[in-house]
Amino acid sequence: MNPQERIAELTNQLNQYNHQYYQNSISEIDDFTFDKLLAELGDLETRYPDFRQPDSPTARVGGTISKEFSTVYHRFPMLSLGNTYSEEDLVEFDKRVQKGLNGQEYDYICELKFDGVALSMTYENGVLVQGATRGDGVRGDDITNNIRTIRTVPLRVNATDVPPLFEVRGEGFLPLVEFERINKERDDIGEALLANPRNAASGTFKQQDSGAVAKRRLDCFLYSFLSEPEIFQTHEESLIAMKQWGFNVSQTWRKCADIREVMQYINEWETNRFDLPLNTDGIVIKVNRYDQQRDLGFTAKSPRWAIAFKYKALAASTVLNGIQYQVGRTGAVTPVALLTPVLLAGTIVKRASLHNANEIERLGVMMHDTVFVEKGGEIIPKITHVDLSRRTDLSQPIIYPTTCPACGTPLVRKESEANFYCPNERGCPPQRQARFEHFIQRRAMNIESLGEGKIELLIDRGLVQTPADLYSLTADNLLGIEKIFINEESGKKRIVSFQKKTVENILTAIDRSKARPLSSVLFGLGIRYVGNTTAERLADYFGSLDGIMNASQEALLLVPDMGPRIAESVVAWFADDYNREFVERLRAAGLQFFGEKKVVEQEGDTLTGKTFLYTGTFANFSREELESRIEANGGRLLSGISKKLNYLIVGENAGPSKVEKAKKLNVPLLGEDEFMAMLVDHPKTEED
Numbered sequence: 193m194n195p196q197e198r199i200a201e202l203t204n205q206l207n208q209y210n211h212q213y214y215q216n217s218i219s220e221i222d223d224f225t226f227d228k229l230l231a232e233l234g235d236l237e238t239r240y241p242d243f244r245q246p247d248s249p250t251a252r253v254g255g256t257i258s259k260e261f262s263t264v265y266h267r268f269p270m271l272s273l274g275n276t277y278s279e280e281d282l283v284e285f286d287k288r289v290q291k292g293l294n295g296q297e298y299d300y301i302c303e304l305k306f307d308g309v310a311l312s313m314t315y316e317n318g319v320l321v322q323g324a325t326r327g328d329g330v331r332g333d334d335i336t337n338n339i340r341t342i343r344t345v346p347l348r349v350n351a352t353d354v355p356p357l358f359e360v361r362g363e364g365f366l367p368l369v370e371f372e373r374i375n376k377e378r379d380d381i382g383e384a385l386l387a388n389p390r391n392a393a394s395g396t397f398k399q400q401d402s403g404a405v406a407k408r409r410l411d412c413f414l415y416s417f418l419s420e421p422e423i424f425q426t427h428e429e430s431l432i433a434m435k436q437w438g439f440n441v442s443q444t445w446r447k448c449a450d451i452r453e454v455m456q457y458i459n460e461w462e463t464n465r466f467d468l469p470l471n472t473d474g475i476v477i478k479v480n481r482y483d484q485q486r487d488l489g490f491t492a493k494s495p496r497w498a499i500a501f502k503y504k505a506l507a508a509s510t511v512l513n514g515i516q517y518q519v520g521r522t523g524a525v526t527p528v529a530l531l532t533p534v535l536l537a538g539t540i541v542k543r544a545s546l547h548n549a550n551e552i553e554r555l556g557v558m559m560h561d562t563v564f565v566e567k568g569g570e571i572i573p574k575i576t577h578v579d580l581s582r583r584t585d586l587s588q589p590i591i592y593p594t595t596c597p598a599c600g601t602p603l604v605r606k607e608s609e610a611n612f613y614c615p616n617e618r619g620c621p622p623q624r625q626a627r628f629e630h631f632i633q634r635r636a637m638n639i640e641s642l643g644e645g646k647i648e649l650l651i652d653r654g655l656v657q658t659p660a661d662l663y664s665l666t667a668d669n670l671l672g673i674e675k676i677f678i679n680e681e682s683g684k685k686r687i688v689s690f691q692k693k694t695v696e697n698i699l700t701a702i703d704r705s706k707a708r709p710l711s712s713v714l715f716g717l718g719i720r721y722v723g724n725t726t727a728e729r730l731a732d733y734f735g736s737l738d739g740i741m742n743a744s745q746e747a748l749l750l751v752p753d754m755g756p757r758i759a760e761s762v763v764a765w766f767a768d769d770y771n772r773e774f775v776e777r778l779r780a781a782g783l784q785f786f787g788e789k790k791v792v793e794q795e796g797d798t799l800t801g802k803t804f805l806y807t808g809t810f811a812n813f814s815r816e817e818l819e820s821r822i823e824a825n826g827g828r829l830l831s832g833i834s835k836k837l838n839y840l841i842v843g844e845n846a847g848p849s850k851v852e853k854a855k856k857l858n859v860p861l862l863g864e865d866e867f868m869a870m871l872v873d874h875p876k877t878e879e880d
């Protein structure tokens with residue numbers, strides 16, 4: 193391939209990766225490879241400037257704006273950062289700075305490079321008035337409502353010494369524990385898992401429903417302050433002041449007198465960064481003094497006074513000795529690689545995740561291969577590739593099981609799903625075990641004193657078959673039973689036994705669980721896709737388990753935010769005699785089958801069969817009032833604008849993108865007065 197063709201190819205390829213990454217929150221390749229390709233393109237363009245393409249990703253910030261949000265123009269451009277993975281390049285950077293400053297003294301501020309989404313927040317008279325994404329650097333998406341859900345972002349700054357108009361910038365992110373929690377919940381109800389915290393954060397910030405955004409506890413670290421005129425002399429001053437004003441500034445930054453101290457900072461954080469509550473992919477080095485920053489200036493894409501040093505993902509090479517196939521509650525089979533123990537980022541790694549059968553195929557990995565494992569954002573490291581140079585005759589193809597490793601039932605693969613499933617829902621031991629664990633969890637029946645091997649023991653002894661059996665347990669059944677568990681890896685023994693105190697605690701917890709609300713009971717049943725929130729909505733809407741159990745798919749779809757996939761799953765679950773019998777036994781045990789029906793009393797039926805959505809604020813209703821009036825008069829709320837929408841109610845400060853979209857789809861717009869008129873059942877006049 194000649195240089196011209198290579199330049200065209202790289203431009204095209206990188207623009208596509210950018211599109212996926214920024215618009216769809218998907219990484220099609222890893223960052224290191226992306227950065228290598230981008231550097232290759234940059235080199236080629238320097239050598240063959242005539243072949244550079246007008247849309248080259250080397251000269252532009254990678255993102256764009258989207259149609260779903262209104263567009264805002266940044267007062268100061270939001271740029272990218274030059275990056276490097278090598279210390280030599282850093283020394284080069286330092287030389288350029290030195291030269292650019294003509295022998296002046298300077299120092300650096302080092303910060304960690306937080307791996308999330310760049311955010312900009314504007315404050316007027318101390319009040320947060322706008323929050324935006326970086327977009328293409330010049331314009332971004334107005335995501336103010338979503339940014340308001342971040343607890344650590346002050347809605348108002350109470351200090352008297354802030355300028356009347358200023359902007360702060362930072363990195364919005366999903367904390368690692370939150371990422372793990374969401375994925376555990378998703379796994380629990382059979383939802384596809386989120387790929388990594390960065391892409392999850394990016395996808396969350398772009399959601400239309402800020403209520404849904406609030407449920408994911410996003411956070412943000414601030415690293416920049418902008419105002420005109422400038423009120424600080426140095427970046428250091430700005431970090432200190434922002435912290436004092438109540439902004440969330442990570443206290444991991446450090447002032448460094450020269451590039452040697454910068455290197456030291458880099459080395460210290462190489463492994464320490466894994467103890468932070470979020471992913472970091474490097475550090476950012478900034479010239480401290482603002483006047484010097486100004487002297488150094490910008491390229492089209494990034495400041496000349498800063499650079500990002502990125503850590504290569506920490507990798508180690510080891511041998512794949514075996515694969516353990518784990519079966520989850522929904523029957524999904526997940527392969528886990530068993531490795532010769534190896535030290536990686538300060539911890540001994542023995543296992544790595546392999547996700548699913550596709551992943552094994554993609555990697556082309558064979559048993560006894562030497563493989564590279566990397567610690568990325570996730571807690572469990574992953575296998576990134578095979579060291580083919582070390583493949584020997586010992587390597588054996590991996591034969592993915594066709595039957596369940598736990599119960600021997602032939603596995604099935606549903607269309608459009610990457611996982612194989614064991615369909616033996618009832619008899620398969622790990623599935624049964626996981627069903628118990630789901631049932632006793634805090635957000636369900638809250639009998640967590642039964643955890644850690646106790647359920648296993650009860651099942652072993654034949655004391656329980658289904659969670660309904662818990663309600664017939666007596667002290668006589670339980671007292672004194674015990675089992676010794678031996679950890680396969682460490683060989684350590686653990687004794688689980690039911691002593692008097694334990695038995696009392698468990699029986700009390702079981703008894704108390706009878707008072708758990710309807711929504712918890714419903715969640716505890718373990719219906720696929722019925723998470724906590726869905727269970728609450730169903731309970732609020734129907735007010736009784738029988739109501740839900742006997743509802744048709746159409747009736748279920750009337751519940752706010754209910755989609756066909758969930759409705760189908762609910763109907764199918766209750767259609768099963770085995771499940772019905774389980775439910776009847778829970779009823780007999782005295783669980784809560786009734787709840788408070790929180791759905792508003794019917795006022796009238798003038799809106800029957802019509803669908804609504806609203807935008808903006810209203811003189812006569814709060815959001816909640818508006819919603820309940822729609823429902824009380826037989827109407828139904830939709831969560832987005834589509835052809836199915838009959839009316840968009842438009843209030844003050846309505847979202848222009850919603851209005852535009854409605855117009856495009858010919859959805860009629862209603863003013864507040866027009867909507868109120870619809871609520872009144874017009875009496876017939878004498879003339880008709």
Ligand SMILES: NC(=O)c1ccc[n+]([C@@H]2O[C@H](COP(=O)([O-])OP(=O)(O)OC[C@H]3O[C@@H](n4cnc5c(N)ncnc54)[C@H](O)[C@@H]3O)[C@@H](O)[C@H]2O)c1
Pocket residue numbers: 209210213214218219220221222223224226227253254271272273275303304305306307308309310311326362363415476500
């Ligand atoms: N895997 C893929 O498909 C893919 C595609 C596109 C981009 N990428 C990755 O994204 C990078 C490009 O993204 P980019 O243009 O946002 O550049 P960048 O992420 O390398 O650097 C700029 C960003 O760093 C962030 N940042 C974090 N901590 C900071 C701090 N303390 N101070 C200042 N900024 C801080 C800011 O959000 C800023 O916008 C690429 O180098 C690549 O690694 C990956």
Ligand SMILES: [Zn+2]
Pocket residue numbers: 519596597598599600601614615616620621
């Ligand atoms: Zn099975």
